[in-house]
Each structure stands twice: as structure tokens, then as C-alpha cells.
Amino acid sequence: xxxxxxxxxxxxxxxxxxVAAQAILGAQLPMIFVVGGLAGAMLAGNACFATLPISxxxxxxxxxxxxxxPLMQRMGRKFGFFVGAxxxxxxxxxxxxxxxxxxxxxxxxGSYFTGIYxxxxxxxxxxxxxxxxxxxxxxxxxxVMAGGLLAAVFGPQLNKLVFDLTYLPLFxxxxxxxxxxxxxxxxxxxxxxxxxxxxxxxLPDVKTKAQRxxxxxxxxxxxxxxxxxxxxxxxAIVCAMVSYSLMNLxxxxxxxxxxxxxxxxxxxxxxxxxxxxxxxxxxxFTGHLIVRFGVTRIITSGLLILGAAGVVALxxxxxxxxxxxxxxxxxxxxxxxxxxxxxxxxxxxxxxxxRAQGLNDTMVFGCVTLASIASGGLMNCxxxxxxxxxxxxxxxxxxxxxxxxxxxxxxxxxRRQHAQAS
Numbered sequence: 001x002x003x004x005x006x007x008x009x010x011x012x013x014x015x016x017x018x019v020a021a022q023a024i025l026g027a028q029l030p031m032i033f034v035v036g037g038l039a040g041a042m043l044a045g046n047a048c049f050a051t052l053p054i055s056x057x058x059x060x061x062x063x064x065x066x067x068x069x070p071l072m073q074r075m076g077r078k079f080g081f082f083v084g085a086x087x088x089x090x091x092x093x094x095x096x097x098x099x100x101x102x103x104x105x106x107x108x109x110g111s112y113f114t115g116i117y118x119x120x121x122x123x124x125x126x127x128x129x130x131x132x133x134x135x136x137x138x139x140x141x142x143x144v145m146a147g148g149l150l151a152a153v154f155g156p157q158l159n160k161l162v163f164d165l166t167y168l169p170l171f172x173x174x175x176x177x178x179x180x181x182x183x184x185x186x187x188x189x190x191x192x193x194x195x196x197x198x199x200x201x202x203l204p205d206v207k208t209k210a211q212r213x214x215x216x217x218x219x220x221x222x223x224x225x226x227x228x229x230x231x232x233x234x235x236a237i238v239c240a241m242v243s244y245s246l247m248n249l250x251x252x253x254x255x256x257x258x259x260x261x262x263x264x265x266x267x268x269x270x271x272x273x274x275x276x277x278x279x280x281x282x283x284x285f286t287g288h289l290i291v292r293f294g295v296t297r298i299i300t301s302g303l304l305i306l307g308a309a310g311v312v313a314l315x316x317x318x319x320x321x322x323x324x325x326x327x328x329x330x331x332x333x334x335x336x337x338x339x340x341x342x343x344x345x346x347x348x349x350x351x352x353x354x355r356a357q358g359l360n361d362t363m364v365f366g367c368v369t370l371a372s373i374a375s376g377g378l379m380n381c382x383x384x385x386x387x388x389x390x391x392x393x394x395x396x397x398x399x400x401x402x403x404x405x406x407x408x409x410x411x412x413x414x415r416r417q418h419a420q421a422s
Contacts, residue, residue: 010202011132015143017200018124022147024194025085026121027155028092028187030276032057032114034159034255034269035180037376039095041256042179043104051252051376053095053111058248058372060115061122062365068119069358077127078198084120085195087113089188096184110184117191122361125338127203129345130353138295138342142287145280145338152276156269162186163265227348227356235411236344239299240364242404243336245371246306246397250313250329251275252375253393254322260386261317271322278330286338295343296408302335303404310394317387325394336404 033054041050072080091113098106124147128140162182227233254275255268290298309328312321348356378396379389 011128011136011140013200013202014131015128015140017197018127018144019147019150021081021194021197022124022144023150023154024190024197025088025117026148026151027158028088028114028190029118029121030152030155030272031159031183031187033251034156034272035163035183036111037252037255038259038265039099039107039180040104040376043099043102043107045104047380048377049104050256050380051372053107054252055369055372055376056108056111057115057118058365058369060112061118062115062362062369064116064119065122065358065361065365067358068116068123069355069361072123073353077123077130077203078201080123081120081198082195084117085191085198087120088117089191091115091117092184092187092191096181096188099178099181099184102178119361119365122365123357125341126345126353126357127201129341131203134346135291137345138290138338139287141341141345142283142285142290142338144283145286145334146283148280148283149277152273152280155276156273158186159183160266160269163269222348222352223355227352227359230347231411231414232343232347233356235407236340236347237360237363238407239303239404240337240340240344240360241367242400243299243302243306243333243340244364245367246400247279247329247333247337248368249371249375249378249396250309250393251326252372253379253390254326256376256379257317257386257390257393258322260389263319263322267319267322271326274323275326275330278327279334280330282331282334283338286334287342290339290342295339295346296412298335299339299343300405300408302332302337302339303401303408304332305335306332306397307401308332310397313394314391317390 036053036057037051040053041047044050044052068080068084071083091110093110094113095107095110098104098110125141125144128144129137132140162185163180222230228237251272254271255265258268258271259265286298305328309325309332312328313325315321344356344360374396375393378392379386382389382392
């Protein structure tokens, strides 16, 4: 991966470590998003609750963000990342046992622990911003997000190997009693090995208690409601919520729709793999586009591409429609979410970082939780067929795209008025 020659060497090193972490630890997310809904459908007994395991992952991420960000600011990023990886391993172990005994509630508990990992994973992008210069920050965020490209290749392909594993040649040989257990066992190993990468991060020293108290007295910073009343912060959060929620809404239903329309589990893995590739390949140039064209134009482009994904999905349920729609969905998420992250990073002071980032991720994953819960209901409980359910899922994107578009127009107007007043 090429990085700018003038970039700080500390930032370059951290980018490489975080890219490796994205590849190894981040690969568990596309694996779980394929298996979670299918495992839920098998254990829930009611098709409307099939995607609830995925919803619990996102809910876990939402409820963790409010304390994970302050924890990292107090104890350091590395500590928080270790907490996340250990939680991911615990979540996969609980989910594997849940499948072994056929317990849907226990599967939800395991999913919640996976959500703690997902919350920590979401802060990878902010670590690059922490040590980067203001001019280099959008590119640093973009490069780290590009590491998901490796996860997009590694995760689904590994999932194909372990998806239907029935025999484990360890401990004298173990027969697995349920499909999908192999996926969760592989994720345990990925977390336990991958977490040692974080020892290689070169981050600023954690401040002592006295230094933190001095900083608090010197400048308390804006409170959460004050941050939300800042137009740039509010619009950044709204656009991040819409981009991530709509991506999750459609992606969560995709494996169910693909199988429901007569295709295979390998087709579902390949479609999700292409989708995750599309989420991260643009990251190699998204930062450059933000620097050249401005962050609001890139976010707007992302919203338009998300809309195009919905149009393709609504035009048919051939295998090609699924592939094209999910590729567009990934690109739209990339532009919208990275753009919103860059916009947020430019709108708060360093001492407000923990509060602003925690607020952002709590609100974003709160909406993503609702989207993933709605996804299963819309897919399985509207219209009676997979085709009707898939159409309903994609039509649900429309009002939220309009909301984000209106928010961007409002921000542009506020900035013009501020410029005229100055």
C-alpha cells in the first residue's frame, strides 16, 4: 500500500498494523453476517426473528460505544482493542455452544459479545486520525478502511471451508452436531491470534490521572447536546447513520433473499464477498477524492449510489441483480461513511474526541440495530415470498436517503449564512 512520503512515520506504521488487523480480525464480520441470519432462521422457530442474532451484534456495538470510547481515552486504544478481541472470541465460543445445544437465546448472548468486538473494530479508523496531520487525516482514515478489502477476500473464502464442517480432528476427533459451528470455531482462533497485532501500534502515551484532571479543569469542552447543536457534527452523524443503516438493512437480508430465490449458500458467500470488496476497494482513493472535491460532495455521491443499489435490486432477482446491487451498496456505504467520519473528525477539538466519537458510534449503531431488526421483519413477514420481502427491504431505503440529502442541503445553507455573516 502506498502512503504519502510526507506523512508522519508513526501514522504510516499504525496504518500498516491496522490494515493487518482489518484483514485478520475484521474477517469475522462478513463470516458472521452470512451465518448469523441462517443460524437464527434454524433456531428461532419464527422466520420473523431470523436476523435477530445480527441485530444483537449491532445492539452490542451500540451499547458498548458509549463506554468503549471513554475507556480508550483513559486506558489507551490498545487496551480497548484487546477487550474487543477477547469479547469476539467469547462471543463466538458462546454462539458455537448455542448451536451445539440448539439454544436461540444463548445464540443471542453470543451475538451481543460479538457486538463488543464490532464496537472496538469501529475505532480502528479513528486511530489513524489521532496521529495524522489535518491535511493527511482523510487519507489515513481511508487507508485503514481499505484494509477491509483483505477481510472481504479472506473471510467469505474461509467461511466456505468451515461452513458445513462436521468433524474436527482435534482432541481425538470431535463430531460437530450442527451446521455453522465450524464458522464460529474459526472466529475464536482468529481473535485469539490476531489481537497480538495491537502490541505493534505506536500510539501516544496514556495521560496520567493528574494530567487528565488538569486537562479537564483547563477545558471541559462541549457537552453531548452542545455537540449535536453544531451543524457539522449533527450532519456528520446523520449521514453516517443513514449510510451504515441502509447498508446493514439490505446486507442482512441478502443471504436470506439469495437462498429464498433458489440460489445456494456458496452464491450467498460470493455475493457478500463482492459486497465487502466493494465496501473497501474505494478506500484506496476515497481520501484523495475528499481532499480534491470536498467531503460533502463525496457524501452526496455515496447517497446517490446507495439509491442506485436499490433501483437495481428492485429491477429483478436474477443472480446478476444481487451481485450488482450489493456492489453498489458497498461503494455507496464507503463514500457515505468515510465521508461522514472525515466530516466529524474536522468538527471537534482533540479533548472532545472521546465524547464526540462515542456519541457518533452510539447513535450510528443504534440506528443500525433498528435497521437489522427491521430487515428480518421486512424480508420474512411482508408479502409471503422472498421476492416481495426483498422488494420491501429495498423500498424502505427511500425516506432515509431523503433525510440525509436534506441534512446536507441544510449544512450547505448554514455554512453560506455563516460565511456571509463573517
